[in-house]
Amino acid sequence: MSKIELDLSRATRLLQPGPVALVTAKFKNKANVFLAAWVTNVSNDPPLVALAVYPARFTHDLIQKSGQFALNIPPRPLLEKVKKIAETSGEDVDKFVTNKLTLYEAKQVNAPLIVECVGHLECGVVDTVRAGNHTLFLAEIVAASAEELAFDGERWTLADASVKPLHHLGRSAYAVLEKIEG
Ligand SMILES: Cc1cc2nc3c(=O)[nH]c(=O)nc-3n(C[C@H](O)[C@H](O)[C@H](O)COP(=O)(O)O)c2cc1C
DSSP states (O other): OOEEEOOTTTGGGGGTTOOOEEEEEEETTEEEEEEESOEEEEEETTEEEEEEEOTTSHHHHHHHHHSEEEEEEOBGGGHHHHHHHHHSOTTTSOHHHHTTOOEEOOSSSSSOEETTOSEEEEEEEEEEEEETTEEEEEEEEEEEEEETTTBOSSSBOOOOGGGOBOEEEETTEEEOOOOOOO
16 A cells, blocks of 8 residues: 545535545544444535544544544445444444454544545544434544555546445445446
């Protein structure tokens, strides 16, 4: 993998087509990862995202207590691991170990980044809203990077099947985008 730093004014483009994200967070010596589909852009200046997390998720308290998280965008080859990450809780297992994920340090937040993912948004929580049965974490993107082949600095390239981001259609169905039109 060869990752490029992204201009923060373009960082929200990683979420433009609505991929799923592997959300990592760490508080004290406990780190975890969970799968989120309910994540979206809400502002580009400053770059803000919103992440909805059900309070019973183990990751919920890690984000609430640390005020930080990272969104790691998994590519198609990670699909089986993505499913396993969504089926288990960090309360019971170390999902980084059971899914053989390789971690590295983020630049601006104290949450691990996942080498096998193709895009990374490091986020600092700026507001927390109770939204129905979920907590909405409103967060500023403070650093962003992406795999060069997957994202050219402006947009997803869809250049190669191995680096296309994953999208969730509902239930157990996932999809990848076919090609760029227009
Ligand atoms: C496709 C998919 C999308 C999901 N999106 C979210 C989400 O946006 N927010 C959430 O709180 N849980 C979501 N979940 C559920 C969590 O990923 C799942 O409960 C996970 O095991 C929680 O892990 P944790 O307890 O280690 O934090 C999703 C599950 C699937 C299968």
